[in-house]
Amino acid sequence: MPRCLESVIRVVPALTRRLSLIQVEPMFSQTVEYALRAVVHLAMKSPEPQTTALIADATKVPSAYLSKVLQGLKEKGIVNLQRGIGGGVSLAHRPEELTILDIVNAVDPIQRIKHCPLDLKSHGANLCALHLRMDRALMSVETAFRSTTLAELLQDSNPSVPLCDQLAAKL
């Protein structure tokens, strides 16, 4: 390649890439979102097993990636995976026994702050004022998620929508 072109080529990505200092990522990961959608869908269909393809279609999750997420849920004992004809995914517990927190912690555990992120000897088990507040926020999320079971999600007589529904009509 001619030397004179190298700098040109190098500068191109800089023009296309928009570098923003503030971030726009959601607080919960995509993986958590996907896992919750899949499990809620399974709860709706419970106890009938569903194939990965069916769940992917119903919840609009990329099926190949959903497969990975489901493997993780299986390792944590949330779902059962059955190979072969007539197989598929099913809940390993009754919807009344699974909370949102169970699902979240299975794929992306909430990391409570147990000690100062700076590694200071000055406080052993004590959190400083800042990190104490941050940990309280984490605790409130934990509490909120622990307080709702899958069964309650389905019974919830919200505006009218069970999951992000309309799939009930589809299947």
Add this chain to the structure above:
Amino acid sequence: MPRCLESVIRVVPALTRRLSLIQVEPMFSQTVEYALRAVVHLAMKSPEPQTTALIADATKVPSAYLSKVLQGLKEKGIVNLQRGIGGGVSLAHRPEELTILDIVNAVDPIQRIKHCPLDLKSHGANLCALHLRMDRALMSVETAFRSTTLAELLQDSNPSVPLCDQLAAKL
């Protein structure tokens, strides 16, 4: 290459790379953590300006990266940056006027869930039961962070540690 060796070679990277399905990332980004440390430190020293190097040293944040974070905080009007000899970083408001939420939203805004992530027409402004719970969790974090100002963090007569202290002795 002999055919019999191909599978051997392909399997090697799988042994070295440990692929984990569950994630270990904290709920709050590093950038948020860094921004909060820096601002709390500034509040402790308020209203004296501090150089980026001093803050980096005191809060154990990589100085080059801290510089970026501080630029972001400046754009949001949280801090003032003063060039030249005797310059440095200072709070743009009094510690009583800044909440933890102000800092968090400046660098990594909390994204409340306003509509269904699946894009369903069946519910316009309505959140389904699942996403309503998730949004409530986000709301609880917002509330927790909005309830504490920087000044309150400093006054907090915790175990005894203002920030992750010990720096008071150092300067």
Add this chain to the structure above:
DNA sequence: ATAAAAGGAGATGTCAATGTCCAATTTGTT
């Protein structure tokens, strides 16, 4: 004026999360 002391801006590197694809394996049915 000028030199020193700061921050500003952008390229670059690295790693993990996300997402896709394909071959291997398991299992029920015929």
Add this chain to the structure above:
DNA sequence: AACAAATTGGACATTGACATCTCCTTTTAT
């Protein structure tokens, strides 16, 4: 035993957050 359905799991690609480095610009004390 053979076949087909379905999961399993590894390889690979892409993206963005995190982090560093280097050169540039601004400010101000002297």
